[in-house]
Amino acid sequence: EAQVTQNPRYLITVTGKKLTVTCSQNMNHEYMSWYRQDPGLGLRQIYYSMNVEVTDKGDVPEGYKVSRKEKRNFPLILESPSPNQTSLYFCASKGRVHEQFFGPGTRLTVL
């Protein structure tokens, strides 16, 4: 089944404790991206990757890092999480057609 998977689905952590949210897709897509969803703001893009080893900032990149060493994986890294990064995070991938496939989401709470 074609899908985007994210782990973990739920995470509660404390300020300053580094964490990684994994994202993997099995559709051989070149393009992947991360979004955060906040009430009243919709989804905003954090980072995106056009292909392996090529990443760039989206609209809200501060406090986040990404890496793209393999086509299928695009982890999101929070080196020093803060409470304002409490949010619902979605990973997405896109093939040649302009349709993005979204993962199930990761709900992150930073205390």
Next chain:
Amino acid sequence: AQSVTQPDIHITVSEGASLELRCNYSYGATPYLFWYVQSPGQGLQLLLKYFSGDTLVQGIKGFEAEFKRSQSSFNLRKPSVHWSDAAEYFCAVVGVNDYKLSFGAGTTVTVRA
């Protein structure tokens, strides 16, 4: 820069009644347009998309949307809502030669019995 406006934050509709959700976009040319639905606690599911051609687009779950270039709108409709349609709905756009998907703030739909 492209932007998407969903004027209605929250809509309440009776089961069996019709539903229309508004979406307006700002973009230099005709973008690709999408509607996504997010049920409580779930991820995003694509309802329908418009790339070109017929301006009335049919989607899943009985939804349709109409692209109106003159009004820069892409409103979503359903003739008769079901209780399971209670969810948050997002309109999104992407430029023809772009990759970045821009979302509206979302409209929450409540269905009353």
